[in-house]
Amino acid sequence: GLSVMEIAHRFDVDIEGACEGSLACATCHVIVDEGWYAKLGEPSEDEEDMLDLAFGLKPTSRLGCQIV
Numbered sequence: 001g002l003s004v005m006e007i008a009h010r011f012d013v014d015i016e017g018a019c020e021g022s023l024a025c026a027t028c029h030v031i032v033d034e035g036w037y038a039k040l041g042e043p044s045e046d047e048e049d050m051l052d053l054a055f056g057l058k059p060t061s062r063l064g065c066q067i068v
């Protein structure tokens with residue numbers, strides 16, 4: 001399936017994604033609505049590490065390229 005990042009790009013939503021989903025940037029950072037966050041499952045450890053570098057981190061932050 002497509003990731004949230006890829007879907008956003010298709011609809012011209014302004015999230016970046018500099019590394020094209022290879023978990024090497026944090027520019028695809030999104031803050032997920034609380035009601036949805038729990039449904040997404042746990043982020044991987046690699047995602048967590050990259051999220052730590054994201055600007056304006058929130059408890060429901062995820063990387064858009066990792067939400068599939």
Ligand code: FES
Pocket residue numbers: 005016017018019020021022023024025026027028050063064065066
């Ligand atoms: Fe780089 Fe998501 S696009 S980590």
